[in-house]
Amino acid sequence: MNPLIVALDHPDRAQILAWATDFGPHVGMVKIGLEAFCAHGPDLVRSVHDHAEVFLDLKLHDIPNTVAGAARQCNALGVSLLTVHASGGPEMIAAAVEAAPDVRVIAVTVLTSLDAQTLSVVGQGQDVNTQVQRLAKMAIDAGAAGVVCAPPDLVGVRRVIGDTPITVVPGIRPAGSAVGDQKRVATPEAARAMGATYLVVGRPITCDPTPLKVISRLNGQH
Template sequence: MNTHIDARDRLIVALDVPSAAEAERLVDRMGDQVRFVKVGLELYTVAGPDIVRILVDRGKRVFLDLKFLDIEETVRRATARVAAMGATFLTVHANRKALLAAVQGRGQSNLKLLAVTVLTNFDGEDLRDMGIQRSVRDLVTARAQLAAQVGCDGVVASGEEPAAIRATVGPGLIIVTPGVRPAGTGTDDHARATTPTQTIAAGADYLVIGRPIRDADDPALATAAILAEMQTAFDRRIG
């Protein structure tokens, strides 16, 4: 069985830009080495479903990061609309009713649902401010278990948690990790940032990277360096 992982399939570049035109320019500058992109709240707010369709038509896989959380009927219907756009991943907050509604809404489509466990800018003090007394790791693993139970395909978690998720839930759940920063760069507003090597060694499947590529003088060169580090880490993990 071929167990090779191509890093180009596992890097998700966050298109955190304020217009569709800028998103397309960034995609152009990165070139064919990027196959998977993330559309988040900023870009979706200004460009809407059209940007998803444009990117899909350009042959890109799209991670639509809208973090749905609403009453069941709203989540169910909205998820069905996302599935019709051709997106590959969609995020939903790890609330049982919202997750179940999203599973129903995606129907028989190929849309994969990711439960958001704990945002990467949160730490234990943030959880306590919300009235949650559990540690970040305990809450992440509990929400990963919930995601698996209700039929989600994966979770979004920081690079500090994949090992704990794997120990609790097993190998079948997709783990997507944002807040990944190449060594020597800042963590920005991520409280639990990790490097690509650390993140992959811990067990993550996909890495979401935005500002280190978007803000680079040469996004294509920055992407190539990140892909090289990722490929080495995946090869080492498999070997």
């Protein structure tokens, strides 16, 4: 299994499809997020799926019935992974899992752009590690196939969910790469050592003038 997922975060359909065509044979999956999905919808997902397995990162978060309806539509697209927000609660997660039996539904714990200060501002007073672990255990108990968490949270997450559920880890930055808007990051080697199943890398690949060389280098680091 290739653990590398490349985030194709871009509004231009032609660019996304070019990346999917070029990167597909060399990575585990490509990620379609909100920007691309809002610009081009399910048809883009179908087209990308012709070239690579798709991680559809929509972070669904609504009442259980609404999330179930959305997950059912995603199930029909043939995607491999689909995100929901763990903070939607166990009923919502279970509804998504039931509605999308062919997809591994994974729950986002705490976004990698959030730190303790921001969590306090939005009224979640627990420290980041406590919040992540609580949400991760709840999500797995509700039937999620795994969780999304930041690199520093991995050891604690593995402690509460065990070795079987998958962990999808954004905030991966090869040594020397710019951190950007991510606040909790790690190198690929460090994340894998801490228990990451999949590594999500976006701008360090897509913004590089030689992205296939970056992918080749990353494939040698996991």
